[in-house]
Amino acid sequence: MAEAQKKKESPHIDIYKAWCKACGICVAFCPTEALARDEGGYPYVKYPEKCINCGWCEIRCPDFAITVETKKNGKKVRDEFEKEGPEKGTAAPGQ
Amino acid sequence: MAEITRLIHEYLRHDKKFPHVWCPGCGIGIMLGALIRAIDKTGYSKDDIVLVSGIGCTGRLPVYVDFNTLHTTHGRALTFATGIKLAKPRLKVIVIMGDGDAVAIGGNHFIHAARRNIDLTAIIVNNSVYGMTGGQYSPTTPYGMKSTTTIYSNVEHSFNISELAVTAGAVFVGRGTVFHAKLLESLMEKAFAKVGFSVVEIISHCHTQFGRLNRMGTAVEMMQWQRDHAVTVEKAAQMKPEELKDKFKIGVLVDRELPAYQDGYDKVRRWAKGSEKR
Numbered sequence: 001m002a003e004a005q006k007k008k009e010s011p012h013i014d015i016y017k018a019w020c021k022a023c024g025i026c027v028a029f030c031p032t033e034a035l036a037r038d039e040g041g042y043p044y045v046k047y048p049e050k051c052i053n054c055g056w057c058e059i060r061c062p063d064f065a066i067t068v069e070t071k072k073n074g075k076k077v078r079d080e081f082e083k084e085g086p087e088k089g090t091a092a093p094g095q
Numbered sequence: 096m097a098e099i100t101r102l103i104h105e106y107l108r109h110d111k112k113f114p115h116v117w118c119p120g121c122g123i124g125i126m127l128g129a130l131i132r133a134i135d136k137t138g139y140s141k142d143d144i145v146l147v148s149g150i151g152c153t154g155r156l157p158v159y160v161d162f163n164t165l166h167t168t169h170g171r172a173l174t175f176a177t178g179i180k181l182a183k184p185r186l187k188v189i190v191i192m193g194d195g196d197a198v199a200i201g202g203n204h205f206i207h208a209a210r211r212n213i214d215l216t217a218i219i220v221n222n223s224v225y226g227m228t229g230g231q232y233s234p235t236t237p238y239g240m241k242s243t244t245t246i247y248s249n250v251e252h253s254f255n256i257s258e259l260a261v262t263a264g265a266v267f268v269g270r271g272t273v274f275h276a277k278l279l280e281s282l283m284e285k286a287f288a289k290v291g292f293s294v295v296e297i298i299s300h301c302h303t304q305f306g307r308l309n310r311m312g313t314a315v316e317m318m319q320w321q322r323d324h325a326v327t328v329e330k331a332a333q334m335k336p337e338e339l340k341d342k343f344k345i346g347v348l349v350d351r352e353l354p355a356y357q358d359g360y361d362k363v364r365r366w367a368k369g370s371e372k373r
Binding site for chain 1: 097098099100103104107113114115117118119120121122123124125127128129273274276277313314315318319
């Protein structure tokens with residue numbers, strides 16, 4: 001993600017590890033192979049500059065754990081995510 | 096957070112345990128995303144939607160979404176939904192079923208709901224197997240495939256859910272796969288807009304049970320199988336029958352107009368009360 005933020009023009013990909021089950025769908029169907037899997041099978045952004053913001057990883061993610069966004073003003077996107085992230089990520093346990 | 100995920104989060108019940116209960120890579124999660132996006136596009140408020148489900152992996156779905164939801168007995172989702180629709184016709188009733196719910200245990204309810212043309216939308220996730228209970232064969236397990244109760248080969252022929260719905264009289268029948276998630280979204284949107292019994296069959300995968308026994312690989316490989324074997328209705332019209340042999344059609348299979356049960360019933364009620372002459 002740090003790499004993604006360096007490049008101003010490339011879209012911002014966020015992977016939400018708390019919800020990700022490492023199924024590999026986003027990596028397998030990424031048309032530009034911008035994503036790759038780490039040793040645990042979890043996806044990470046290998047080539048952020050290759051991302052064309054097609055959004056298929058986000059649409060096909062069964063766990064709603066990956067998001068792609070064009071960075072209009074990077075700072076705002078990050079701030080919003082940090083605000084919402086912890087609250088939604090640690091949903092209360094129980095049925 | 097990007098727009099699509101933000102939208103999905105608006106409809107999720109965040110007091111439930113996430114990540115959800117389905118296996119890694121399960122198609123139900125993809126279908127849930129498409130369902131939420133389609134419902135959002137229809138413009139109904141959360142209180143106007145009722146999600147009814149039966150038992151099974153798919154039956155678990157309404158737990159996670161913030162609509163009026165009802166988790167019913169096995170195979171009886173359509174009957175509960177019929178009751179809701181007749182009691183409160185203003186509600187949009189969506190029935191989420193697996194293949195077991197729809198055409199095995201609830202098979203009779205399914206064909207008769209279609210025949211009566213009650214204004215419901217049935218969304219059927221077809222993963223070819225009873226996934227939750229241990230991978231037993233279901234009426235949609237293809238001929239010659241393996242399951243935990245047919246370990247050599249399934250010798251029964253399978254149901255084609257969409258064709259069954261067409262024959263039984265559904266006014267809208269669409270088929271999609273979880274690989275074609277955007278098509279799925281548009282099919283659901285069309286089905287919700289239709290007055291009458293609409294069916295969306297979703298070809299999904301159960302890599303945990305069906306895929307492992309039949310050596311079809313992981314969720315990714317099973318989705319590649321869907322990609323390679325699905326043909327759009329438009330493309331299929333130009334293909335020869337022998338080319339279509341091991342393929343299945345996706346898209347809108349039937350879209351027709353028939354008077355809905357609800358309208359006929361209201362009319363009869365008005366006649367009986369004398370408020371309207373025959």
